[in-house]
Amino acid sequence: MDIANLTKQWAERMGPRSHVVVSSRVRQARNIERVLFPPHANKEDLRRVCELVNRLVHADATLHNFQRIDINTCTSLERAFLKESHIISPELEQAGEYRVLYLDQQRSCAIMVNEEDHLRMYCLQSGLQLTPVLKEINAIDALLSRSLKYAFSEKYGYLTSCPSNVGTGMRASVMLHLPGLAMTQQVEEIVKELPQRGLTVRGYYGENSEFLGDFYQFSNEVTLGKTEEQIIESLHKVVEQIIAKEEAAREALFEKKRPYVEDVIWRAYGLLVHARIMASSEAFKLLSPIRLGIERGYFPSFTHHDLNRLIVQVQPAHLQITEGETAGVEDRDIARARLLRAAFTGMDSHN
Amino acid sequence: MPVQKCQKCDRPATHKFTRIVNGHVMDFFFCQEHAAEFSPLQLKAALSQLELTQLLAGLLKSEQGQKAELSEQAPVDLKCPTCGLWFRQYRQTMFLGCSDCYRSFEKYLTNDLRRYHGTTRHCGKQPGPATEIPDREKLEALTKRLALAIQDEDFELAAQLRDQIRQLPSSANKPQGTTPNR
Numbered sequence: 001m002d003i004a005n006l007t008k009q010w011a012e013r014m015g016p017r018s019h020v021v022v023s024s025r026v027r028q029a030r031n032i033e034r035v036l037f038p039p040h041a042n043k044e045d046l047r048r049v050c051e052l053v054n055r056l057v058h059a060d061a062t063l064h065n066f067q068r069i070d071i072n073t074c075t076s077l078e079r080a081f082l083k084e085s086h087i088i089s090p091e092l093e094q095a096g097e098y099r100v101l102y103l104d105q106q107r108s109c110a111i112m113v114n115e116e117d118h119l120r121m122y123c124l125q126s127g128l129q130l131t132p133v134l135k136e137i138n139a140i141d142a143l144l145s146r147s148l149k150y151a152f153s154e155k156y157g158y159l160t161s162c163p164s165n166v167g168t169g170m171r172a173s174v175m176l177h178l179p180g181l182a183m184t185q186q187v188e189e190i191v192k193e194l195p196q197r198g199l200t201v202r203g204y205y206g207e208n209s210e211f212l213g214d215f216y217q218f219s220n221e222v223t224l225g226k227t228e229e230q231i232i233e234s235l236h237k238v239v240e241q242i243i244a245k246e247e248a249a250r251e252a253l254f255e256k257k258r259p260y261v262e263d264v265i266w267r268a269y270g271l272l273v274h275a276r277i278m279a280s281s282e283a284f285k286l287l288s289p290i291r292l293g294i295e296r297g298y299f300p301s302f303t304h305h306d307l308n309r310l311i312v313q314v315q316p317a318h319l320q321i322t323e324g325e326t327a328g329v330e331d332r333d334i335a336r337a338r339l340l341r342a343a344f345t346g347m348d349s350h351n
Numbered sequence: 352m353p354v355q356k357c358q359k360c361d362r363p364a365t366h367k368f369t370r371i372v373n374g375h376v377m378d379f380f381f382c383q384e385h386a387a388e389f390s391p392l393q394l395k396a397a398l399s400q401l402e403l404t405q406l407l408a409g410l411l412k413s414e415q416g417q418k419a420e421l422s423e424q425a426p427v428d429l430k431c432p433t434c435g436l437w438f439r440q441y442r443q444t445m446f447l448g449c450s451d452c453y454r455s456f457e458k459y460l461t462n463d464l465r466r467y468h469g470t471t472r473h474c475g476k477q478p479g480p481a482t483e484i485p486d487r488e489k490l491e492a493l494t495k496r497l498a499l500a501i502q503d504e505d506f507e508l509a510a511q512l513r514d515q516i517r518q519l520p521s522s523a524n525k526p527q528g529t530t531p532n533r
Contacts, residue, residue, distance in 0.1 A: 224467070
C-alpha cells in the first residue's frame, strides 16, 4: 500500500469561509447488536465485526470502491502518517488486531472498524460545510444500516461503549484558525461560553491533544436529546459568531497595531525563508501568521490550501516517509527547514 | 481508559472543565463537591493548588487497587447479566460492556447521562434507510416522544420537541395525500 499518496482532499481544496475555517467533520458512532463493545470484546467478537462489515462493503455498489487498510499490518510510521493526515483517530493509531479502515477514493469519508465503537464513520471537507458533510455521512449510515442491525434503543438512541457518545453518536467538529483572537487573548473568553451551548474545544488531533499554531477544533459535547440537525445548527451558529469575532479582531489589529502584526508576519516569513533547522512546533507557530498574511494579500501567489498542505507535510511522520525510516529527529528538522525554504523562497510577496 | 479522579480529593471525577491556560488546552476533573467550588474566577487558585507538571502531563492516572468510590450507592455486586461487566468496572473505565448494560445499569447511569447531556432521552434519527420521512409521520413520532418526555418530567426535552412540532408545516395535520414536498 502506498500510504504516502493518501493525502487528504480537505488539505487540497478550498472550502467556504476558508480564511478562518480549515475543515468541517462529522462522525457517527455505531455498534452492532448482540456483540460486545470493542473495549470489552474478545478477538472472536472483533473478528466477527470485521467480517460482517467486510462482507457488506464488498456487496454494496457504493462502498465496494472504498479502500481497505488493515491497521494492524501498517507500520507505526504509517499509522502516525494516517493520524497526521486526520485519516484515522489517535485511538485507532494504537492499532491492535481486527482494526480496519475503509477509505473512499476522494479521501473524504471513511469507516473505522473496532475503534472505541464497532463503527465510527466520518466525513471531512475543507471550509465550513457542516450540512453537506452531515448529508454524506447520513447516506453512508443508511447504506450500512440496511444490512447491519445496530445496537439501538428508543429511549437512548444509538448505544455506544461510552455513555458520553450515546444518542446520536455524533460528533461534529470545525477546525478554526484564530490568530486574531489568539493575539488579542480572546480565545479563553470564547471557550468559557461553550459548555452552556453543549459545545467544547479540542486540540489539533482531537480530544486531549494540544493546540498548535492557533488552530482550534470546536465540536459538540452533547450527543443526546438533540437531533443531528439541531446539533449541526447550534455548532454552525456558534462558529459563525466566532468567525465574526475573529474578523473583527483581525480588523482591529490591522487598524490599530499594524506594525506589530506585520512584524509578526514578516519575522515568520524571514525564519521560514532562512532557517536551516526547524522543529514541527516552531513550523506550526510560524505558519499561523503566514496564513493570516495570505488572507490580507501579503502573499498573492499563495492560497489557504497551499498552507493547509504545508501544515500536513511538515509533520514528523510525513517527513519521515519522505526522508526514509532511518531519519532521526535532527534529520527531520533539517528536512523540514529545507521543505519550508523551498516553499517560501522566491515566493511573490508584497513586503 | 483510566478512571479520572477529582483533582482535589480521591473521589472519581464527575465533572470535566476545559480551559485554555497560556495557549494550552487543559482539562480539569472534579467530583460533585469540588466542581461546585470551581469557577473561571478560581482558575488561578486551582492551578496553584494542583501539581502543574502532573496536569500538563495528562495527569492523574489511576492506580490499580485504589479505592474507587461508587457514586449513587450502586450495589457492589451489580453486574450486567449479558456481558458479565461489573458496574464498578464501568466506573473505573467509563466503558460499558454491551448494549444491555444500558438496561442493567439504567438506574445508576441516569445521572451520568444527565451530567454528560443534560437529558436522558434520544430524539435524533433512528436506524433505517435515508428516505425523506413524510411530515405526517414525523408529527406522529414527535407527538409520541413528547408524551414520553412529559411522562418522564423531562420538560427541557418536551420544550424542544414542541418547537420541532411547531416547525412542521401546518399541512402535516391535514389528511394524508395533501402533504406538499418540503
